Amino acid sequence: MTGGRFEGCTDGPAGGCRTLATVKDRPEFGWNELAVDNPARFRWLRYVSPDDGYSSVAEIEFIAPLGGSDHVSVEGPSELRQLGDNRVVTSYRNNSDHPLHDVRLSLAAESTQDRTTRQVRALDASRFAAVKPGQTVSTRWKVTVPLDAATGTYHLVGRAGYQDQQGKGEPRHESVGFTRSTLGQALTARLGPEAVGLDAGDSAGTQLQVTNHAAATVEVAWNEVRSPTANPGYTIRAATGTVRGPRAARRLPTSRPRRPATPTAPHPPCAWISRPTPQGSPRSGPARWNCAFTAASTPTCPTSTGPRRRASGTS
Structure with a gap:
């Protein structure tokens, strides 16, 4: 689609056309947006492919400010939060000179990343006999955002x-x-330090810190996965466990690292999963908490850099 253009036409589907936006770079998979600065009014809108271009386009949407006899406005938070009380208000104003009948308001919350539509629930009446x-x-609406929602x-x-x-039967x-609203990650993980350099026989510790950005208590569980080639000098204390948040930083039990006779293969990853805690209650402010464990880094040759420990898994 690079080089393709979106046009607005006034004299027919292919007459009096002006370029509204041009695709300058290769689009990413999923939804892409282009800004339109032309304030003119057009009856026909179209996409014109570049010369010798070929593309498969699933959907195209043209969005413009409303005018005329009616107006719909949507007020929502700039940022959504997983497990949060995400409130959105839709309003409709009748700017015509006559009553309108059987007015029905609705809301859709859709991710531009994977096109998933989030569940919404009306908190007030959404149907009106006449306006x-x-x-x-x-x-007012509540938008439900689970932990695994696309960011x-x-x-x-x-x-x-x-x-x-x-x-009945009237058009x-x-x-x-x-x-628009944005959704960040529900959980973020940071390892500190990410890498260390060790002489043979030396040891060092590192901590994995998990921060909960969701609006309610969640539970994080971890389980060490150790392969047969894992360095025996690498240990996690404790190798398995569960913590709940939000709460202050909580350190798990640790122990002294074992010292191998010779350097061996890097350690395997440690998997962790997350899920909402049933008895957790939402909080209005930012909910941040830490869970940390200490593990010995892999001994290496004096000129080598220790392996990186990464948190992996699903949430």
Whole structure:
């Protein structure tokens, strides 16, 4: 698609067309966004492929500010949080000169990373028999974000469907508004130090710190996975266990590292998993906590650098 362009046309599907945006770089897999600075109005919108170009495009969306006789607005947090009380408000204003009937508000929270739609629940009435001229109706929503939700940008899309004339079989119209929110990682892990240089017979310790960015208590469990070729001088204390957060930093039991006679293969990874704690309660502020364990680094030759210990697993 590099070199392709999006156009707006005024004199027909292929007449009076102006370039609105050009694809300058190879798009990434998933959703990509291009800004449009042209404020003109166009009846037709199209995508024009570059010369000798070939591409497979699943979906194209054109999003513009609303105008005319109605207006939908979406107010949401700039950042969503896993397991949090993520509140969004959709509002619809009737700017026409006549009542609108059977007005229904809805909300969709969609990840631009994997196109997954998060579960939403209305906290107020979302259907209104009639909306008078100049009247605004609103609905509050709660967006559920699990621990394993895709991170990145989310589109919060509000819709208002209505009838100009009341009655079964009358056509329905729809207006749309949206805003963006972002979702960071629920858990982050940091190893300090990541690498050390050791002379034969020396030892050192390192700590894995896991920070919970979710809005509720979670449980982190770990289990050492040791291969037959693992360095016998590398140890984890404790080799298995569970901690809950948020809470202050908690250090797990440690012990002195064993000293091998000769350097051997690097140590294997240690897997960890996370899940929400059923009895955990959400907190309004940032929830951060640490779990740490100490492990002996692998002895190496004097000029070598010790292996890196990485946290791996699923969350």
